[in-house]
Amino acid sequence: MEVNQTLLALQELIDVVAKLRSPEGCPWDLAQTPQSLTPYVIEEAYEVVDAIQTGDKKAIAEELGDLLLQVVLQAQIANESGDFSLQEVAKGISQKLIRRHPHVFGDVAVQNIDEVRQNWETIKAAEKGETVENQKLSDKLNRYRRSLPPLSAAMKISQKAASVGFEWNNVNEVWGKFHEELGEFQEALAEETQERQESELGDLLFAIIQLARWHNLDPSTGLQGTSQRFIHRLQKMEDVIERPFIDYSVEELDALWQQAKAKLGH
Numbered sequence: 001m002e003v004n005q006t007l008l009a010l011q012e013l014i015d016v017v018a019k020l021r022s023p024e025g026c027p028w029d030l031a032q033t034p035q036s037l038t039p040y041v042i043e044e045a046y047e048v049v050d051a052i053q054t055g056d057k058k059a060i061a062e063e064l065g066d067l068l069l070q071v072v073l074q075a076q077i078a079n080e081s082g083d084f085s086l087q088e089v090a091k092g093i094s095q096k097l098i099r100r101h102p103h104v105f106g107d108v109a110v111q112n113i114d115e116v117r118q119n120w121e122t123i124k125a126a127e128k129g130e131t132v133e134n135q136k137l138s139d140k141l142n143r144y145r146r147s148l149p150p151l152s153a154a155m156k157i158s159q160k161a162a163s164v165g166f167e168w169n170n171v172n173e174v175w176g177k178f179h180e181e182l183g184e185f186q187e188a189l190a191e192e193t194q195e196r197q198e199s200e201l202g203d204l205l206f207a208i209i210q211l212a213r214w215h216n217l218d219p220s221t222g223l224q225g226t227s228q229r230f231i232h233r234l235q236k237m238e239d240v241i242e243r244p245f246i247d248y249s250v251e252e253l254d255a256l257w258q259q260a261k262a263k264l265g266h
Helices: 002-020 027-031 034-054 057-080 086-100 113-127 137-147 150-163 171-191 194-214 219-240 250-264
Strands: none
Touching: 002 027, 002 057, 034 057, 057 086, 086 113, 137 150, 150 194, 150 219, 171 194, 194 219, 219 250
């Protein structure tokens, strides 16, 4: 009975999206393309992560619904063009899960999670006409670059490169690289074009990510925490100010910032 209700709810969503995309539906929805919706896919995925981190079950359910809408909407647009349907999307992922879990849906025996991962990588490579052994590292890293947010991609690329021996001897060498890149970035800011400056900024950020990896830190989590603290401090400042921020001097804003920081304890 529960399965039937789930299917009915999903079908209702499919029907609602189809109606929105119809000539009698919503002009905004009808005007959307897969490309124009891409930012919303990323935004909704991040909002799901944020809701999970807060632990608010109601918010998690709501944000998962928003993300599901993006999946259904992309499939609806593709179906209208005769490219593929939501049915094909669902069937494709089900078949992939069955294929990559032979220890569950077949007769393969595994002893631990590591063997599960090894089987997954072997099967994944075979699907692309490759073997784990002959996969080019550069091809694998390029997939991370294309499919992950830049900060997460850089960490993943660094980890994979290190796992095959492309690694410093010790953390002091990593610190040396950081200071080298910092100097080159400062020089670029003084003398170079914007393109060169951004290139050196990227090198500096990549060096910082190497340091994070060596110290078992997650740069995405660290940056997210910093952004959150920044917003919390601004909120505390807004609780006490009587004029717009622009009407305060730099010295006054700094004093308010320090007060907010002290109140929050960080």
